[in-house]
Each structure stands twice: as structure tokens, then as C-alpha cells.
Amino acid sequence: MNWEHLLSLKRQGDTAKRLRIEQDDTRLGFEVDYDRIIFSPPFRSLQDKTQVIPLSKTDFVHTRLTHSLEVSVVGRSLGRMVGKKLLEKHPHLEQVYGYRFNDFGAIVAAAALAHDIGNPPFGHSGEKAIGEFFKSGYGKRYKDSLTEKEYQDLIKFEGNANGFKVLSQSKPGAQGGLRLSYATLGAFMKYPKESLPHKPTDHIADKKYGFFQSEKELFADVAQELGLLNRSEAGDLSWSRHPLAYLVEAADDICYTIIDFEDGINLGLIPEEYALEYMVKLVGNTIDRNKYNALQETSDRVSYLRALAIGTLITESVETFMRYEEEILAGTFNQSLIDKSNYQAQITDIINLSIERIYKSREVIEKEIAGYEILSTLLEARCKALDNTDTHYNQLIQQLLAPVDKSKNTLYQNLIQICAEISTMTDGKALRNYKKIKGLDIK
Numbered sequence: 001m002n003w004e005h006l007l008s009l010k011r012q013g014d015t016a017k018r019l020r021i022e023q024d025d026t027r028l029g030f031e032v033d034y035d036r037i038i039f040s041p042p043f044r045s046l047q048d049k050t051q052v053i054p055l056s057k058t059d060f061v062h063t064r065l066t067h068s069l070e071v072s073v074v075g076r077s078l079g080r081m082v083g084k085k086l087l088e089k090h091p092h093l094e095q096v097y098g099y100r101f102n103d104f105g106a107i108v109a110a111a112a113l114a115h116d117i118g119n120p121p122f123g124h125s126g127e128k129a130i131g132e133f134f135k136s137g138y139g140k141r142y143k144d145s146l147t148e149k150e151y152q153d154l155i156k157f158e159g160n161a162n163g164f165k166v167l168s169q170s171k172p173g174a175q176g177g178l179r180l181s182y183a184t185l186g187a188f189m190k191y192p193k194e195s196l197p198h199k200p201t202d203h204i205a206d207k208k209y210g211f212f213q214s215e216k217e218l219f220a221d222v223a224q225e226l227g228l229l230n231r232s233e234a235g236d237l238s239w240s241r242h243p244l245a246y247l248v249e250a251a252d253d254i255c256y257t258i259i260d261f262e263d264g265i266n267l268g269l270i271p272e273e274y275a276l277e278y279m280v281k282l283v284g285n286t287i288d289r290n291k292y293n294a295l296q297e298t299s300d301r302v303s304y305l306r307a308l309a310i311g312t313l314i315t316e317s318v319e320t321f322m323r324y325e326e327e328i329l330a331g332t333f334n335q336s337l338i339d340k341s342n343y344q345a346q347i348t349d350i351i352n353l354s355i356e357r358i359y360k361s362r363e364v365i366e367k368e369i370a371g372y373e374i375l376s377t378l379l380e381a382r383c384k385a386l387d388n389t390d391t392h393y394n395q396l397i398q399q400l401l402a403p404v405d406k407s408k409n410t411l412y413q414n415l416i417q418i419c420a421e422i423s424t425m426t427d428g429k430a431l432r433n434y435k436k437i438k439g440l441d442i443k
Contacts, residue, residue, distance in 0.1 A: 001329045003086065003093055005227035006242060007103065007183050012168065012176030012218070021098030030106035033184040034072075037114045040178060041424075042166050043068075046116065048426035050123040050367075062263055064116050064123075070259060072113040074310060075251035079108030081318045082247060086325075104244065110180070111187035111248045118163025120423035121430040122371030129375040130157040130419055138380045142415060150412040152195040153212045154419065160191055161212045162423050168218055169420075186226045186242035190249055192219070193231075193238035203334040204249075205241045214416050229331040240331030243321075250317040250337040257338075258309050261350050262302050264358040272298050276305065278353060282346040283308040316341055374434040375422065381437050382418045400436065 009018035009029045023029055037043050046064035062070075083104025086093065093099045120126035133139045134154040143151050153161070167185065168177040180188075191210035200206055211219045216237055223230070229240035261279075264270040279302070280287065286308050295301045317337045324340075327333040341347060358364065382401055385394040398404070402421050404414050425433070435441035 001227050001229060001240065001243065001331070003090060003099075004097060005225070006186065006244070007093075007097075007099060007107070008181065008186075008225050010182045010225050011179045012170075013179065018181075019098075020103070023098070025100075028103070028106060029181055030103055030110060030184065033110035033178075033180045034106060034113060036178045036180065037110060037117070037167075040117075042117050043114070045424060045426050048428045049116075049119065049121060050126075050427055062259060064119060067255060067259065068113055068116050071115060071248075071251045071255045072109045074254055074314060075112030075248055076105045076109035077314055078105075078247040078251055078317060078321075079244065080105035081314070082321050085318070085322050089322075089325075107181075107183050107187050108244050108247045108251070110184045111244070112251045114163060114167060114184075114188055115190075115248055115252055116159065116163070118161070118166050118420075118423060119159035120157075120162070120419075121375065121425055121427045122368060124159075125368040125371050126375055126423070127157050127159055129372045130379065130423075131155045132372070133376050133379045134415075137376055138383060139415075142411065146412050146415075147213075149194060149196050150213050150416075152198070153412075153416060156195055156198070156209070157419060158191075158195070158209055159423070160189075160208060160210050161195075161215075162420055164189065164211050164219065165215055165416075165420055166424070168215060182222045182225045183242075183244075185222050186228065187244035187248055189219070189222075189242060190245050192223065192228060192241060192245075194236065197236055200236075200238075201334075204336050204339075205334075206238070212416055214413060231331070241328075243325070243328045246321060246328060246333075246337055247317070250313075250321075253336060253338040254310055254313045254317070257347055257350055257354075258306050258313075260358060261354050262306050264354060265302050266299055267358075269361055270353065270357045272301075275353075276301060278346070278350050279305040279309060282343055282350070283312055286312060313338070313341065313343070316343070371427075371430075374430050377434050377437060378422050378425075378430060379418070382422065383415070386414055386418065397437070401433065 007020065009020060009023070018029060046068055049064040080101055083101035086104065087099065087101055120130060122129070131154070134142065134151070139154065164185070166177070167180055167188065170176055189210045191205055191208045193206060193209050194211060194213065194216055195209040220237065223239045226242060228242060231238040231240060261270070261275065265272060265275045283305060292301065292304060295304060320337045320340045321328070324333050338344075338347065378401070381397045385397040386404055388394050404417065409417070422430070432441065
């Protein structure tokens with residue numbers, strides 16, 4: 001892979017080449033990507049989607065929106081710092097093509113901003129609820145009418161693949177979806193493969209999948225434009241990662257490791273003295289003890305340590321990326337940047353404590369159970385309306401949730417679209433629609 005192709009400004013539907021050297025620096029194409037994402041309805045819906053605690057009313061707790069903004073900020077720093085070093089190493093990128101270090105920051109920031117845009121209500125539990133609906137619930141009846149890969153898209157429903165659909169899906173009057181640059185779409189794609197085969201290797205890019213069957217032709221076009229290395233075998237589509245996807249992943253890893261832990265402390269799920277000991281181990285060499293000891297509030301002490309931890313991991317991730325740049329471009333770097341961290345033991349301790357005290361807390365488990373019931377009910381109502389559109393009840397359901405004209409699409413296209421539409425709902429909207437369907441709210 002080479003950076004000249006990887007930094008493509010092409011967008012869906014383009015008929016002419018977009019050259020960086022001809023760009024208006026006051027309205028750079030990669031920065032337009034960021035703007036389009038932040039003004040989009042799917043992004044705004046993240047303000048009422050689960051990050052740690054579903055349907056939480058506590059001010060301390062992050063939503064998917066605040067998490068995504070924070071990941072974007074960290075991603076921008078990672079991109080700019082790497083960009084500066086890359087231009088020093090490959091000066092022709094600036095001298096011949098006109099790229100600036102801010103370009104790398106803008107691409108990573110936009111991709112990081114969108115990294116959770118396809119996640120359904122109730123977090124990863126929502127993904128599992130959709131998968132279980134088609135694997136063992138009402139949706140199992142469709143198995144024999146779908147191809148193996150189409151069915152796999154449903155039973156292993158993936159927020160990353162849905163995110164690519166949200167960003168790129170054409171709608172009436174909006175061809176090409178948000179029409180993001182291919183560089184940003186490439187950086188967004190952490191898992192550039194289809195749903196089967198499932199985890200064919202231990203390579204980090206094979207951990208999950210990144211696009212549904214409905215978007216495979218589009219991603220093939222993106223991959224070709226960017227020059228991603230083709231890893232496909234026996235007709236199973238797979239490519240190497242865009243190098244900047246490693247920075248998007250690192251930004252997400254840094255934020256959820258440190259900031260979810262911070263939420264747990266502020267919620268009282270993790271005792272302060274216990275938690276701060278873990279944080280100090282991560283940043284012990286950079287603490288200003290006088291400043292730290294002068295802080296009176298728990299939240300202030302946690303914030304101080306959080307800032308140091310994020311700064312430490314950003315610097316280390318940049319160094320790791322540059323150390324392995326040639327392997328990353330060759331598609332042979334098979335781990336995340338954080339996996340190479342000198343602080344891996346401390347990070348693992350923090351994650352394990354978060355799993356035990358936060359993700360498995362009673363409040364989270366109770367609301368995840370409710371989320372399963374809510375999404376299963378919405379999916380069943382929607383699928384029954386698709387199967388039997390002539391009944392009055394099913395017509396009402398279609399009016400409530402959104403009509404599907406099954407005469408225009410295949411069964412698979414309708415089913416994946418139903419999943420996508422329900423996934424764009426906020427936690428609150430999903431709950432409200434559930435209550436209406438169940439007759440629990442008739443206001």
C-alpha cells in the first residue's frame with residue numbers, strides 16, 4: 001500500500017479526480033467529512049445510546065455521543081502526530097501532492113467520530129439481541145430463504161458493518177449517503193471483510209466483520225481506490241486494513257479503557273482508593289505529586305490521572321505506529337497498537353476490573369435483559385408486518401415503525417434494512433415504541 005492512494009479524496013459518484021494540491025485549505029475535503037457526520041441524524045441519536053449504563057439518568061455517565069466526541073479528539077491528536085512524522089519520512093507527500101499533517105488528523109478524527117454510528121440501542125447487548133432473534137427467535141424462519149452469508153449478517157449482526165451502511169447508503173435525494181471521502185471510509189473500516197468465514201485467522205482485522213452483503217460491492221470499490229491489499233480467498237471478500245484504521249482503533253481503546261473506568265469510579269461501582277491505585281500504576285512517572293495531593297474532590301483526582309493516562313498512551317501509540325509503519329503498509333502487522341503497549345499489564349488490570357465491577361454490575365445486567373425484550377419485540381412486530389402486510393394490525397405497525405415495500409427489494413434487503421432502522425433508534429425511542437406495541441403507553 002502507498003500513502004498517495006490511501007489518502008484519496010474520492011467520494012461516491014465522483015466523475016473527476018480530486019487532488020489534494022487543488023483543495024481549499026479553509027474547507028478541506030477531509031474536514032467536510034467531519035462536518036457531515038456531526039450534522040447527521042444518526043450521529044445525533046448517539047446522545048441517547050448506551051456507552052456503559054443503559055438508560056442512565058446520571059450526569060457522570062458517558063453516552064455514545066460523548067464517547068464518540070472524546071475518541072475523535074484523541075484520534076485527531078494521534079493522526080496529527082503520526083502525520084507530522086510521516087511527512088518527515090516521506091517528504092514527497094507534501095512537496096508533490098500537497099498533503100499536510102493536519103490531513104491525517106482530519107481523516108482519523110472523522111472516522112473516529114463515526115466509529116459507533118451503527119451501534120444499535122443498548123450497546124453490544126443490542127447486537128446480541130438482534131443476532132439471537134434471527135438465530136433462535138421468530139427470525140429463524142428466514143434461514144432457508146437466505147444465502148449462508150446473508151443469514152450470517154443477521155445472526156452475527158455487527159454494529160461496525162451497520163455503521164458503514166449508515167454512512168454510505170443512498171436514499172431518495174441523497175445518493176451515496178453522507179458521501180464521505182474514501183480515505184475516511186477506509187480509516188473507519190476496522191474489519192475489512194464480509195461476515196464469513198468467521199475469524200479465519202488471528203489477525204486483528206479478522207476479529208469481526210465490517211460490511212454487510214448489501215454493501216460489499218461499494219466497499220470493493222473503496223478498497224480498489226485506496227489500494228488496500230486483497231486478502232480474499234475462494235470468493236470470500238477480505239482486504240488489509242487502511243493504516244489509519246489502527247489509529248482509530250487505538251483512540252477507541254484508549255478512551256473506553258480509561259473513561260469507562262472513570263465512570264465506574266464516579267458512580268461508586270469501584271472504590272476510589274482501589275481504583276486510583278490502578279491509575280497511578282499506569283502514569284506513576286508523570287504525576288506531579290504536589291498538584292495531585294492538592295486536589296480535594298474524587299472527580300478532580302480521577303480527571304487528572306485520566307488526562308495523564310490518555311497523554312501517555314497517545315505518545316506510545318504514535319511511537320508504535322511509526323516503528324511498525326512498513327509492516328502496517330505491507331498488511332503484515334496483525335495486532336492493535338495497544339497490544340504492543342509497555343503498559344499492557346496495567347491496561348489489562350483496568351479492563352478486568354471494569355468488567356467485574358461495571359459491565360457485570362446489577363444495574364447493567366437488569367437493563368440489558370430489558371433491552372433484549374425490547375429489541376426482540378420490535379423486530380418481531382416489524383418482521384410480522386413484512387410477512388403479512390394485509391392485516392390491519394400489521395399496517396398499523398408499519399405506520400408506527402416505518403413502511404417497507406417488499407416488492408422492490410429481496411427478503412434479505414428488507415431484513416437488513418429493518419435491522420438498520422431499529423439500530424438507528426435511541427435507547428429511549430426503542431423503549432417508547434416497545435410500550436406502544438405492548439399497549440403500555442396510550443398517551
